[in-house]
Amino acid sequence: MLRRGALPPPLLRSPMALPPARPPRPERRFVAELPGCELVDFACRRGGSAGGGGARPRGFPPGPGRCYSFCVPGEPVRAARLHERLRRELSQAAFAALPLLSYRPGAAAAARERGFLVRAAPEGERALEELLRRCLPAPAHLAVYQEGEDGQLWRGLWRLAEAGGKELLSRARVVGAPPPASHPAAAHLRDAAGFGSRPAARRVLQECTTLIPEAKAVLDLVDKCPKLPKRGSFPVIVIEGLDATGKTTITRSLKDLLNAILLRSPPSCVSQWRKRFDDEPTLIRKAFYALTNYIVASEIAEASTKSPVIIDRYWHSTAAYAIATEISGKVSDLPPVHHPVYCWPEDLLKPDLVILLTVSPEERIQRLQGRGIEKTREEEELEANRFFRQKVEESYRRMENPACQLVDASLSREEVLKDVLHQIKKHFPSL
Incomplete structure:
Protein backbone atom coordinates (compact mmCIF):
# COMPACT_ATOMS: atom_id res chain seq x y z
CA MET A 1 0.00 0.00 0.00
CA LEU A 2 1.05 3.58 -0.57
CA ARG A 3 1.49 5.93 2.37
CA ARG A 4 -0.69 8.98 2.28
CA GLY A 5 0.96 11.68 0.19
CA ALA A 6 3.44 9.30 -1.40
CA LEU A 7 3.81 9.43 -5.15
CA PRO A 8 3.08 6.24 -7.11
CA PRO A 9 6.05 4.62 -8.86
CA PRO A 10 6.36 5.48 -12.56
CA LEU A 11 4.59 3.12 -14.92
CA LEU A 12 7.11 0.82 -16.55
CA ARG A 13 6.48 -0.18 -20.14
CA SER A 14 7.24 -3.72 -21.08
CA PRO A 15 10.21 -4.01 -23.39
CA MET A 16 7.90 -5.99 -25.70
CA ALA A 17 5.77 -2.87 -26.17
CA LEU A 18 8.65 -0.77 -27.47
CA PRO A 19 8.91 -0.54 -31.24
CA PRO A 20 12.04 -2.24 -32.53
CA ALA A 21 14.85 0.13 -33.39
CA ARG A 22 15.32 0.49 -37.13
CA PRO A 23 18.79 -0.32 -38.39
CA PRO A 24 20.50 2.63 -40.05
CA ARG A 25 19.78 2.88 -43.75
CA PRO A 26 22.79 1.85 -45.85
CA GLU A 27 24.62 4.72 -47.48
CA ARG A 28 23.88 5.10 -51.19
CA ARG A 29 26.96 4.38 -53.21
CA PHE A 30 27.97 4.72 -56.84
CA VAL A 31 30.27 2.79 -59.12
CA ALA A 32 31.34 4.38 -62.40
CA GLU A 33 33.28 2.86 -65.27
CA LEU A 34 36.03 5.27 -66.33
CA PRO A 35 37.92 5.18 -69.65
CA GLY A 36 39.98 2.02 -69.85
CA CYS A 37 37.24 0.12 -67.99
CA GLU A 38 38.62 1.16 -64.60
CA LEU A 39 35.95 1.19 -61.87
CA VAL A 40 35.74 3.90 -59.23
CA ASP A 41 33.54 3.57 -56.13
CA PHE A 42 32.32 6.72 -54.39
CA ALA A 43 29.69 8.18 -52.08
CA CYS A 44 28.31 11.68 -51.52
CA ARG A 45 28.31 13.02 -47.96
CA ARG A 46 26.79 16.26 -46.80
CA GLY A 47 28.53 18.64 -44.43
CA GLY A 48 31.66 20.74 -44.39
CA SER A 49 34.92 19.81 -45.99
CA ALA A 50 36.06 18.14 -42.77
CA GLY A 51 32.77 16.37 -42.04
CA GLY A 52 31.72 12.88 -42.97
CA GLY A 53 35.23 11.46 -43.42
CA GLY A 54 36.69 9.91 -46.52
CA ALA A 55 39.19 11.06 -49.14
CA ARG A 56 38.49 12.20 -52.66
CA PRO A 57 38.23 9.22 -55.08
CA ARG A 58 41.36 8.78 -57.18
CA GLY A 59 41.02 9.47 -60.90
CA PHE A 60 37.55 10.96 -60.52
CA PRO A 61 36.01 12.78 -62.25
CA PRO A 62 37.63 12.00 -65.59
CA GLY A 63 38.59 14.96 -67.77
CA PRO A 64 38.39 16.94 -69.89
CA GLY A 65 35.31 19.12 -69.42
CA ARG A 66 32.81 19.33 -66.62
CA CYS A 67 31.30 16.13 -65.24
CA TYR A 68 27.62 15.36 -64.69
CA SER A 69 25.62 12.29 -63.69
CA PHE A 70 22.05 11.08 -63.56
CA CYS A 71 20.23 7.80 -62.95
CA VAL A 72 17.13 6.34 -64.59
CA PRO A 73 14.33 5.59 -62.10
CA GLY A 74 11.32 3.31 -62.51
CA GLU A 75 10.33 -0.33 -62.72
CA PRO A 76 12.93 -2.57 -64.44
CA VAL A 77 11.53 -2.98 -67.97
CA ARG A 78 10.58 0.64 -68.59
CA ALA A 79 13.77 1.86 -66.91
CA ALA A 80 15.86 -0.44 -69.13
CA ARG A 81 14.19 0.86 -72.30
CA LEU A 82 14.56 4.47 -71.18
CA HIS A 83 18.21 3.85 -70.30
CA GLU A 84 18.81 2.47 -73.80
CA ARG A 85 17.05 5.44 -75.40
CA LEU A 86 19.19 7.87 -73.42
CA ARG A 87 22.35 5.97 -74.35
CA ARG A 88 21.53 6.42 -78.03
CA GLU A 89 20.56 10.08 -77.70
CA LEU A 90 23.69 10.91 -75.72
CA SER A 91 25.78 9.25 -78.42
CA GLN A 92 23.98 11.11 -81.21
CA ALA A 93 24.50 14.40 -79.35
CA ALA A 94 28.24 13.61 -79.07
CA PHE A 95 28.25 13.49 -75.26
CA ALA A 96 30.92 11.30 -73.70
CA ALA A 97 28.78 9.02 -71.51
CA LEU A 98 30.21 6.39 -69.15
CA PRO A 99 28.26 3.65 -67.28
CA LEU A 100 27.14 4.46 -63.74
CA LEU A 101 25.37 2.30 -61.14
CA SER A 102 23.73 3.61 -57.97
CA TYR A 103 22.99 1.15 -55.15
CA ARG A 104 22.70 0.59 -51.40
CA PRO A 105 24.89 -2.24 -50.04
CA GLY A 106 22.75 -5.21 -49.00
CA ALA A 107 19.53 -3.64 -50.29
CA ALA A 108 17.03 -5.20 -52.69
CA ALA A 109 17.43 -4.98 -56.45
CA ALA A 110 14.82 -2.19 -56.53
CA ALA A 111 17.35 0.08 -54.78
CA ARG A 112 19.69 -0.12 -57.79
CA GLU A 113 19.49 2.43 -60.58
CA ARG A 114 21.58 2.52 -63.73
CA GLY A 115 22.63 5.81 -65.24
CA PHE A 116 25.45 7.71 -66.88
CA LEU A 117 28.47 9.77 -65.97
CA VAL A 118 28.61 12.46 -68.67
CA ARG A 119 31.55 14.64 -69.62
CA ALA A 120 30.73 17.89 -71.42
CA ALA A 121 31.96 21.41 -71.92
CA PRO A 122 30.14 23.99 -69.72
CA GLU A 123 28.27 25.26 -72.77
CA GLY A 124 26.81 21.77 -73.26
CA GLU A 125 25.09 21.83 -69.87
CA ARG A 126 21.90 23.43 -71.18
CA ALA A 127 21.57 20.83 -73.96
CA LEU A 128 22.03 18.02 -71.42
CA GLU A 129 19.35 19.53 -69.15
CA GLU A 130 16.90 19.77 -72.05
CA LEU A 131 17.56 16.15 -73.00
CA LEU A 132 16.77 15.00 -69.45
CA ARG A 133 13.64 17.16 -69.24
CA ARG A 134 12.42 15.58 -72.45
CA CYS A 135 13.25 11.95 -71.60
CA LEU A 136 13.17 11.42 -67.81
CA PRO A 137 10.01 11.35 -65.67
CA ALA A 138 9.37 14.78 -64.14
CA PRO A 139 10.99 16.16 -62.15
CA ALA A 140 14.34 15.13 -63.61
CA HIS A 141 17.48 15.39 -61.48
CA LEU A 142 21.02 16.18 -62.59
CA ALA A 143 24.20 16.01 -60.49
CA VAL A 144 26.98 18.46 -61.27
CA TYR A 145 30.55 17.80 -60.04
CA GLN A 146 32.87 20.72 -59.31
CA GLU A 147 36.16 21.17 -57.53
CA GLY A 148 36.01 23.53 -54.54
CA GLU A 149 38.58 26.06 -53.45
CA ASP A 150 39.56 23.63 -50.68
CA GLY A 151 40.62 21.05 -53.29
CA GLN A 152 37.70 18.80 -52.40
CA LEU A 153 35.25 17.47 -55.00
CA TRP A 154 31.65 18.56 -54.54
CA ARG A 155 28.41 17.38 -56.08
CA GLY A 156 25.43 19.68 -56.48
CA LEU A 157 22.13 17.86 -57.01
CA TRP A 158 19.69 19.91 -59.10
CA ARG A 159 15.98 19.43 -59.74
CA LEU A 160 15.12 20.40 -63.32
CA ALA A 161 11.75 22.12 -63.62
CA GLU A 162 9.70 21.39 -66.75
CA ALA A 163 9.33 25.12 -67.42
CA GLY A 164 13.07 25.47 -67.78
CA GLY A 165 14.26 26.54 -64.34
CA LYS A 166 16.18 24.46 -61.82
CA GLU A 167 16.59 24.25 -58.06
CA LEU A 168 19.60 23.18 -56.00
CA LEU A 169 18.43 20.38 -53.69
CA SER A 170 21.67 19.51 -51.91
CA ARG A 171 25.41 19.93 -51.92
CA ALA A 172 27.62 17.06 -50.85
CA ARG A 173 31.30 16.15 -50.77
CA VAL A 174 32.34 13.30 -53.06
CA VAL A 175 34.50 10.72 -51.28
CA GLY A 176 35.94 7.37 -52.22
CA ALA A 177 34.04 4.31 -51.00
CA PRO A 178 35.44 0.83 -50.33
CA PRO A 179 34.74 -1.50 -53.27
CA PRO A 180 32.23 -4.25 -52.41
CA ALA A 181 33.36 -7.85 -52.09
CA SER A 182 31.53 -8.58 -55.35
CA HIS A 183 30.32 -6.26 -58.09
CA PRO A 184 26.99 -4.71 -56.93
CA ALA A 185 25.21 -5.93 -60.07
CA ALA A 186 26.16 -9.56 -59.39
CA ALA A 187 23.79 -10.17 -56.47
Whole structure:
Protein backbone atom coordinates (compact mmCIF):
# COMPACT_ATOMS: atom_id res chain seq x y z
CA MET A 1 0.00 0.00 0.00
CA LEU A 2 1.05 3.58 -0.57
CA ARG A 3 1.49 5.93 2.37
CA ARG A 4 -0.69 8.98 2.28
CA GLY A 5 0.96 11.68 0.19
CA ALA A 6 3.44 9.30 -1.40
CA LEU A 7 3.81 9.43 -5.15
CA PRO A 8 3.08 6.24 -7.11
CA PRO A 9 6.05 4.62 -8.86
CA PRO A 10 6.36 5.48 -12.56
CA LEU A 11 4.59 3.12 -14.92
CA LEU A 12 7.11 0.82 -16.55
CA ARG A 13 6.48 -0.18 -20.14
CA SER A 14 7.24 -3.72 -21.08
CA PRO A 15 10.21 -4.01 -23.39
CA MET A 16 7.90 -5.99 -25.70
CA ALA A 17 5.77 -2.87 -26.17
CA LEU A 18 8.65 -0.77 -27.47
CA PRO A 19 8.91 -0.54 -31.24
CA PRO A 20 12.04 -2.24 -32.53
CA ALA A 21 14.85 0.13 -33.39
CA ARG A 22 15.32 0.49 -37.13
CA PRO A 23 18.79 -0.32 -38.39
CA PRO A 24 20.50 2.63 -40.05
CA ARG A 25 19.78 2.88 -43.75
CA PRO A 26 22.79 1.85 -45.85
CA GLU A 27 24.62 4.72 -47.48
CA ARG A 28 23.88 5.10 -51.19
CA ARG A 29 26.96 4.38 -53.21
CA PHE A 30 27.97 4.72 -56.84
CA VAL A 31 30.27 2.79 -59.12
CA ALA A 32 31.34 4.38 -62.40
CA GLU A 33 33.28 2.86 -65.27
CA LEU A 34 36.03 5.27 -66.33
CA PRO A 35 37.92 5.18 -69.65
CA GLY A 36 39.98 2.02 -69.85
CA CYS A 37 37.24 0.12 -67.99
CA GLU A 38 38.62 1.16 -64.60
CA LEU A 39 35.95 1.19 -61.87
CA VAL A 40 35.74 3.90 -59.23
CA ASP A 41 33.54 3.57 -56.13
CA PHE A 42 32.32 6.72 -54.39
CA ALA A 43 29.69 8.18 -52.08
CA CYS A 44 28.31 11.68 -51.52
CA ARG A 45 28.31 13.02 -47.96
CA ARG A 46 26.79 16.26 -46.80
CA GLY A 47 28.53 18.64 -44.43
CA GLY A 48 31.66 20.74 -44.39
CA SER A 49 34.92 19.81 -45.99
CA ALA A 50 36.06 18.14 -42.77
CA GLY A 51 32.77 16.37 -42.04
CA GLY A 52 31.72 12.88 -42.97
CA GLY A 53 35.23 11.46 -43.42
CA GLY A 54 36.69 9.91 -46.52
CA ALA A 55 39.19 11.06 -49.14
CA ARG A 56 38.49 12.20 -52.66
CA PRO A 57 38.23 9.22 -55.08
CA ARG A 58 41.36 8.78 -57.18
CA GLY A 59 41.02 9.47 -60.90
CA PHE A 60 37.55 10.96 -60.52
CA PRO A 61 36.01 12.78 -62.25
CA PRO A 62 37.63 12.00 -65.59
CA GLY A 63 38.59 14.96 -67.77
CA PRO A 64 38.39 16.94 -69.89
CA GLY A 65 35.31 19.12 -69.42
CA ARG A 66 32.81 19.33 -66.62
CA CYS A 67 31.30 16.13 -65.24
CA TYR A 68 27.62 15.36 -64.69
CA SER A 69 25.62 12.29 -63.69
CA PHE A 70 22.05 11.08 -63.56
CA CYS A 71 20.23 7.80 -62.95
CA VAL A 72 17.13 6.34 -64.59
CA PRO A 73 14.33 5.59 -62.10
CA GLY A 74 11.32 3.31 -62.51
CA GLU A 75 10.33 -0.33 -62.72
CA PRO A 76 12.93 -2.57 -64.44
CA VAL A 77 11.53 -2.98 -67.97
CA ARG A 78 10.58 0.64 -68.59
CA ALA A 79 13.77 1.86 -66.91
CA ALA A 80 15.86 -0.44 -69.13
CA ARG A 81 14.19 0.86 -72.30
CA LEU A 82 14.56 4.47 -71.18
CA HIS A 83 18.21 3.85 -70.30
CA GLU A 84 18.81 2.47 -73.80
CA ARG A 85 17.05 5.44 -75.40
CA LEU A 86 19.19 7.87 -73.42
CA ARG A 87 22.35 5.97 -74.35
CA ARG A 88 21.53 6.42 -78.03
CA GLU A 89 20.56 10.08 -77.70
CA LEU A 90 23.69 10.91 -75.72
CA SER A 91 25.78 9.25 -78.42
CA GLN A 92 23.98 11.11 -81.21
CA ALA A 93 24.50 14.40 -79.35
CA ALA A 94 28.24 13.61 -79.07
CA PHE A 95 28.25 13.49 -75.26
CA ALA A 96 30.92 11.30 -73.70
CA ALA A 97 28.78 9.02 -71.51
CA LEU A 98 30.21 6.39 -69.15
CA PRO A 99 28.26 3.65 -67.28
CA LEU A 100 27.14 4.46 -63.74
CA LEU A 101 25.37 2.30 -61.14
CA SER A 102 23.73 3.61 -57.97
CA TYR A 103 22.99 1.15 -55.15
CA ARG A 104 22.70 0.59 -51.40
CA PRO A 105 24.89 -2.24 -50.04
CA GLY A 106 22.75 -5.21 -49.00
CA ALA A 107 19.53 -3.64 -50.29
CA ALA A 108 17.03 -5.20 -52.69
CA ALA A 109 17.43 -4.98 -56.45
CA ALA A 110 14.82 -2.19 -56.53
CA ALA A 111 17.35 0.08 -54.78
CA ARG A 112 19.69 -0.12 -57.79
CA GLU A 113 19.49 2.43 -60.58
CA ARG A 114 21.58 2.52 -63.73
CA GLY A 115 22.63 5.81 -65.24
CA PHE A 116 25.45 7.71 -66.88
CA LEU A 117 28.47 9.77 -65.97
CA VAL A 118 28.61 12.46 -68.67
CA ARG A 119 31.55 14.64 -69.62
CA ALA A 120 30.73 17.89 -71.42
CA ALA A 121 31.96 21.41 -71.92
CA PRO A 122 30.14 23.99 -69.72
CA GLU A 123 28.27 25.26 -72.77
CA GLY A 124 26.81 21.77 -73.26
CA GLU A 125 25.09 21.83 -69.87
CA ARG A 126 21.90 23.43 -71.18
CA ALA A 127 21.57 20.83 -73.96
CA LEU A 128 22.03 18.02 -71.42
CA GLU A 129 19.35 19.53 -69.15
CA GLU A 130 16.90 19.77 -72.05
CA LEU A 131 17.56 16.15 -73.00
CA LEU A 132 16.77 15.00 -69.45
CA ARG A 133 13.64 17.16 -69.24
CA ARG A 134 12.42 15.58 -72.45
CA CYS A 135 13.25 11.95 -71.60
CA LEU A 136 13.17 11.42 -67.81
CA PRO A 137 10.01 11.35 -65.67
CA ALA A 138 9.37 14.78 -64.14
CA PRO A 139 10.99 16.16 -62.15
CA ALA A 140 14.34 15.13 -63.61
CA HIS A 141 17.48 15.39 -61.48
CA LEU A 142 21.02 16.18 -62.59
CA ALA A 143 24.20 16.01 -60.49
CA VAL A 144 26.98 18.46 -61.27
CA TYR A 145 30.55 17.80 -60.04
CA GLN A 146 32.87 20.72 -59.31
CA GLU A 147 36.16 21.17 -57.53
CA GLY A 148 36.01 23.53 -54.54
CA GLU A 149 38.58 26.06 -53.45
CA ASP A 150 39.56 23.63 -50.68
CA GLY A 151 40.62 21.05 -53.29
CA GLN A 152 37.70 18.80 -52.40
CA LEU A 153 35.25 17.47 -55.00
CA TRP A 154 31.65 18.56 -54.54
CA ARG A 155 28.41 17.38 -56.08
CA GLY A 156 25.43 19.68 -56.48
CA LEU A 157 22.13 17.86 -57.01
CA TRP A 158 19.69 19.91 -59.10
CA ARG A 159 15.98 19.43 -59.74
CA LEU A 160 15.12 20.40 -63.32
CA ALA A 161 11.75 22.12 -63.62
CA GLU A 162 9.70 21.39 -66.75
CA ALA A 163 9.33 25.12 -67.42
CA GLY A 164 13.07 25.47 -67.78
CA GLY A 165 14.26 26.54 -64.34
CA LYS A 166 16.18 24.46 -61.82
CA GLU A 167 16.59 24.25 -58.06
CA LEU A 168 19.60 23.18 -56.00
CA LEU A 169 18.43 20.38 -53.69
CA SER A 170 21.67 19.51 -51.91
CA ARG A 171 25.41 19.93 -51.92
CA ALA A 172 27.62 17.06 -50.85
CA ARG A 173 31.30 16.15 -50.77
CA VAL A 174 32.34 13.30 -53.06
CA VAL A 175 34.50 10.72 -51.28
CA GLY A 176 35.94 7.37 -52.22
CA ALA A 177 34.04 4.31 -51.00
CA PRO A 178 35.44 0.83 -50.33
CA PRO A 179 34.74 -1.50 -53.27
CA PRO A 180 32.23 -4.25 -52.41
CA ALA A 181 33.36 -7.85 -52.09
CA SER A 182 31.53 -8.58 -55.35
CA HIS A 183 30.32 -6.26 -58.09
CA PRO A 184 26.99 -4.71 -56.93
CA ALA A 185 25.21 -5.93 -60.07
CA ALA A 186 26.16 -9.56 -59.39
CA ALA A 187 23.79 -10.17 -56.47
CA HIS A 188 20.69 -9.78 -58.65
CA LEU A 189 22.09 -10.92 -62.00
CA ARG A 190 20.20 -14.23 -62.09
CA ASP A 191 16.94 -12.28 -62.04
CA ALA A 192 18.10 -9.31 -64.11
CA ALA A 193 19.84 -10.70 -67.20
CA GLY A 194 21.46 -14.05 -66.40
CA PHE A 195 18.08 -15.57 -65.54
CA GLY A 196 18.60 -18.61 -63.39
CA SER A 197 15.05 -19.87 -63.93
CA ARG A 198 12.22 -19.87 -66.43
CA PRO A 199 9.86 -17.80 -64.21
CA ALA A 200 12.51 -15.06 -63.82
CA ALA A 201 12.84 -14.61 -67.58
CA ARG A 202 9.10 -14.99 -68.12
CA ARG A 203 8.29 -12.16 -65.70
CA VAL A 204 10.37 -9.75 -67.77
CA LEU A 205 8.76 -10.68 -71.09
CA GLN A 206 5.31 -10.59 -69.51
CA GLU A 207 5.91 -6.95 -68.56
CA CYS A 208 6.84 -6.30 -72.20
CA THR A 209 3.58 -7.48 -73.74
CA THR A 210 2.04 -3.99 -73.72
CA LEU A 211 5.23 -2.50 -75.19
CA ILE A 212 6.42 -5.21 -77.59
CA PRO A 213 3.65 -7.16 -79.41
CA GLU A 214 6.07 -9.99 -80.27
CA ALA A 215 6.58 -10.73 -76.57
CA LYS A 216 3.16 -12.38 -76.28
CA ALA A 217 3.88 -14.64 -79.26
CA VAL A 218 7.11 -15.79 -77.63
CA LEU A 219 5.36 -16.43 -74.32
CA ASP A 220 2.67 -18.45 -76.07
CA LEU A 221 5.36 -20.71 -77.53
CA VAL A 222 7.17 -21.08 -74.21
CA ASP A 223 3.96 -21.84 -72.31
CA LYS A 224 3.30 -24.80 -74.61
CA CYS A 225 6.59 -26.36 -73.52
CA PRO A 226 6.52 -28.77 -70.56
CA LYS A 227 7.96 -27.36 -67.34
CA LEU A 228 10.39 -30.24 -66.76
CA PRO A 229 10.68 -32.27 -69.99
CA LYS A 230 12.02 -35.80 -69.65
CA ARG A 231 14.98 -36.56 -71.84
CA GLY A 232 15.76 -39.76 -73.65
CA SER A 233 18.70 -42.10 -73.17
CA PHE A 234 20.96 -40.75 -75.94
CA PRO A 235 23.81 -38.31 -75.20
CA VAL A 236 23.23 -34.55 -75.44
CA ILE A 237 26.31 -32.54 -76.49
CA VAL A 238 26.60 -28.75 -76.76
CA ILE A 239 29.19 -26.93 -78.89
CA GLU A 240 29.86 -23.42 -77.60
CA GLY A 241 32.13 -20.56 -78.67
CA LEU A 242 32.26 -17.02 -79.99
CA ASP A 243 31.30 -16.34 -83.60
CA ALA A 244 33.88 -17.54 -86.14
CA THR A 245 35.31 -20.27 -83.91
CA GLY A 246 34.01 -22.99 -86.25
CA LYS A 247 30.84 -24.11 -84.45
CA THR A 248 28.78 -24.52 -87.61
CA THR A 249 31.44 -26.66 -89.34
CA ILE A 250 32.00 -28.86 -86.28
CA THR A 251 28.32 -29.38 -85.45
CA ARG A 252 27.50 -30.38 -89.04
CA SER A 253 30.41 -32.82 -89.10
CA LEU A 254 29.33 -34.37 -85.77
CA LYS A 255 25.78 -34.72 -87.02
CA ASP A 256 26.99 -36.88 -89.89
CA LEU A 257 29.69 -38.82 -88.01
CA LEU A 258 27.50 -39.66 -84.99
CA ASN A 259 24.23 -40.03 -86.89
CA ALA A 260 22.93 -37.32 -84.55
CA ILE A 261 20.13 -34.77 -84.58
CA LEU A 262 21.41 -31.20 -84.87
CA LEU A 263 19.59 -28.44 -82.95
CA ARG A 264 20.35 -24.74 -82.62
CA SER A 265 19.68 -22.16 -79.94
CA PRO A 266 17.74 -20.03 -80.52
CA PRO A 267 15.53 -22.40 -82.54
CA SER A 268 14.23 -21.59 -86.02
CA CYS A 269 10.67 -21.12 -84.71
CA VAL A 270 11.67 -17.75 -83.16
CA SER A 271 13.97 -16.53 -85.94
CA GLN A 272 11.38 -14.01 -87.20
CA TRP A 273 11.52 -12.19 -83.82
CA ARG A 274 15.28 -12.13 -83.22
CA LYS A 275 15.90 -8.79 -84.93
CA ARG A 276 13.10 -7.22 -82.90
CA PHE A 277 14.57 -8.32 -79.57
CA ASP A 278 18.18 -7.66 -80.61
CA ASP A 279 17.25 -3.96 -80.74
CA GLU A 280 16.05 -4.01 -77.11
CA PRO A 281 18.18 -3.38 -73.98
CA THR A 282 20.04 -6.24 -72.30
CA LEU A 283 17.32 -7.03 -69.75
CA ILE A 284 14.69 -7.70 -72.43
CA ARG A 285 17.04 -9.17 -75.02
CA LYS A 286 18.46 -11.71 -72.57
CA ALA A 287 15.00 -12.62 -71.26
CA PHE A 288 14.04 -13.49 -74.83
CA TYR A 289 17.14 -15.65 -75.38
CA ALA A 290 16.80 -17.29 -71.97
CA LEU A 291 13.24 -18.37 -72.77
CA THR A 292 14.25 -19.74 -76.18
CA ASN A 293 16.54 -22.15 -74.31
CA TYR A 294 13.43 -23.69 -72.74
CA ILE A 295 11.94 -24.15 -76.21
CA VAL A 296 15.16 -25.90 -77.25
CA ALA A 297 14.94 -28.04 -74.10
CA SER A 298 11.62 -29.45 -75.33
CA GLU A 299 13.21 -30.25 -78.68
CA ILE A 300 16.15 -31.93 -76.93
CA ALA A 301 13.82 -34.07 -74.81
CA GLU A 302 12.08 -35.45 -77.90
CA ALA A 303 15.22 -35.80 -80.06
CA SER A 304 17.24 -37.60 -77.37
CA THR A 305 14.77 -40.51 -77.43
CA LYS A 306 15.81 -41.24 -81.02
CA SER A 307 19.55 -40.55 -81.39
CA PRO A 308 22.45 -38.48 -80.02
CA VAL A 309 21.80 -34.73 -79.98
CA ILE A 310 24.26 -32.02 -81.02
CA ILE A 311 23.36 -28.42 -80.08
CA ASP A 312 24.89 -25.30 -81.59
CA ARG A 313 24.98 -23.05 -78.46
CA TYR A 314 22.70 -23.28 -75.44
CA TRP A 315 22.44 -21.68 -71.97
CA HIS A 316 26.17 -21.01 -71.52
CA SER A 317 26.11 -18.46 -74.37
CA THR A 318 23.12 -16.63 -72.92
CA ALA A 319 24.73 -16.44 -69.49
CA ALA A 320 28.27 -15.54 -70.59
CA TYR A 321 27.18 -12.57 -72.69
CA ALA A 322 24.72 -11.37 -70.01
CA ILE A 323 27.38 -11.47 -67.30
CA ALA A 324 29.93 -9.63 -69.45
CA THR A 325 27.37 -6.95 -70.37
CA GLU A 326 25.96 -6.31 -66.90
CA ILE A 327 29.25 -6.44 -64.96
CA SER A 328 31.15 -3.26 -65.79
CA GLY A 329 34.93 -3.11 -65.63
CA LYS A 330 37.47 -5.83 -66.38
CA VAL A 331 37.83 -9.58 -65.84
CA SER A 332 38.94 -8.88 -62.27
CA ASP A 333 35.52 -7.30 -61.60
CA LEU A 334 33.58 -10.43 -62.57
CA PRO A 335 31.80 -12.38 -59.82
CA PRO A 336 34.26 -14.80 -58.21
CA VAL A 337 34.61 -18.43 -59.24
CA HIS A 338 31.75 -20.63 -57.92
CA HIS A 339 29.37 -17.65 -57.78
CA PRO A 340 25.71 -18.70 -58.42
CA VAL A 341 25.61 -16.76 -61.72
CA TYR A 342 27.82 -19.47 -63.27
CA CYS A 343 25.53 -22.35 -62.24
CA TRP A 344 23.18 -24.12 -64.63
CA PRO A 345 19.46 -23.37 -63.99
CA GLU A 346 17.80 -26.17 -62.04
CA ASP A 347 14.65 -26.08 -64.19
CA LEU A 348 16.44 -26.30 -67.58
CA LEU A 349 17.24 -29.64 -69.23
CA LYS A 350 20.97 -30.19 -68.76
CA PRO A 351 23.36 -31.52 -71.45
CA ASP A 352 25.84 -34.30 -70.81
CA LEU A 353 28.83 -32.51 -72.31
CA VAL A 354 29.68 -28.89 -73.26
CA ILE A 355 32.65 -28.24 -75.54
CA LEU A 356 33.98 -24.69 -75.87
CA LEU A 357 35.86 -23.85 -79.08
CA THR A 358 38.52 -21.17 -78.62
CA VAL A 359 40.69 -19.16 -81.01
CA SER A 360 42.95 -16.14 -80.57
CA PRO A 361 41.34 -12.70 -81.02
CA GLU A 362 43.48 -12.04 -84.12
CA GLU A 363 42.48 -15.32 -85.77
CA ARG A 364 38.79 -14.79 -84.99
CA ILE A 365 38.76 -11.26 -86.47
CA GLN A 366 40.50 -12.52 -89.61
CA ARG A 367 37.82 -15.18 -90.04
CA LEU A 368 35.02 -12.67 -89.45
CA GLN A 369 36.36 -10.32 -92.13
CA GLY A 370 35.95 -13.05 -94.70
CA ARG A 371 32.31 -13.64 -93.84
CA GLY A 372 30.74 -10.37 -94.94
CA ILE A 373 27.63 -10.86 -92.78
CA GLU A 374 25.83 -8.33 -90.60
CA LYS A 375 27.25 -8.13 -87.10
CA THR A 376 25.16 -8.28 -83.94
CA ARG A 377 25.54 -5.61 -81.25
CA GLU A 378 27.46 -8.10 -79.10
CA GLU A 379 29.78 -8.98 -81.99
CA GLU A 380 30.56 -5.29 -82.53
CA GLU A 381 31.30 -4.98 -78.80
CA LEU A 382 33.59 -8.02 -78.92
CA GLU A 383 35.67 -6.39 -81.65
CA ALA A 384 35.70 -2.88 -80.19
CA ASN A 385 36.23 -3.70 -76.53
CA ARG A 386 38.88 -6.25 -75.61
CA PHE A 387 37.79 -6.10 -71.95
CA PHE A 388 34.27 -7.17 -72.94
CA ARG A 389 35.65 -10.06 -74.99
CA GLN A 390 37.86 -11.16 -72.10
CA LYS A 391 34.87 -11.10 -69.73
CA VAL A 392 32.81 -13.26 -72.10
CA GLU A 393 35.64 -15.78 -72.51
CA GLU A 394 36.34 -15.95 -68.77
CA SER A 395 32.62 -16.31 -67.95
CA TYR A 396 32.52 -19.34 -70.25
CA ARG A 397 35.48 -20.84 -68.39
CA ARG A 398 33.83 -20.33 -64.99
CA MET A 399 30.59 -22.13 -65.88
CA GLU A 400 29.73 -25.07 -63.64
CA ASN A 401 27.64 -28.22 -63.69
CA PRO A 402 28.39 -28.76 -66.51
CA ALA A 403 31.70 -27.00 -67.04
CA CYS A 404 33.05 -26.30 -70.52
CA GLN A 405 35.68 -28.62 -72.00
CA LEU A 406 38.08 -26.40 -73.98
CA VAL A 407 39.24 -27.26 -77.49
CA ASP A 408 41.73 -25.15 -79.45
CA ALA A 409 39.89 -24.29 -82.68
CA SER A 410 42.80 -22.44 -84.31
CA LEU A 411 44.11 -25.70 -85.78
CA SER A 412 43.01 -27.21 -89.08
CA ARG A 413 39.40 -28.34 -89.42
CA GLU A 414 40.48 -31.98 -89.35
CA GLU A 415 42.55 -31.54 -86.18
CA VAL A 416 39.78 -29.63 -84.39
CA LEU A 417 37.24 -32.30 -85.30
CA LYS A 418 39.64 -34.98 -84.07
CA ASP A 419 40.04 -33.19 -80.71
CA VAL A 420 36.28 -32.74 -80.33
CA LEU A 421 35.66 -36.42 -81.10
CA HIS A 422 38.31 -37.35 -78.53
CA GLN A 423 36.42 -35.39 -75.87
CA ILE A 424 33.15 -37.05 -76.87
CA LYS A 425 34.60 -40.57 -76.91
CA LYS A 426 36.17 -39.95 -73.52
CA HIS A 427 32.72 -39.25 -72.07
CA PHE A 428 30.77 -41.73 -74.23
CA PRO A 429 32.98 -44.70 -75.21
CA SER A 430 30.08 -46.48 -76.91
CA LEU A 431 29.54 -43.73 -79.51
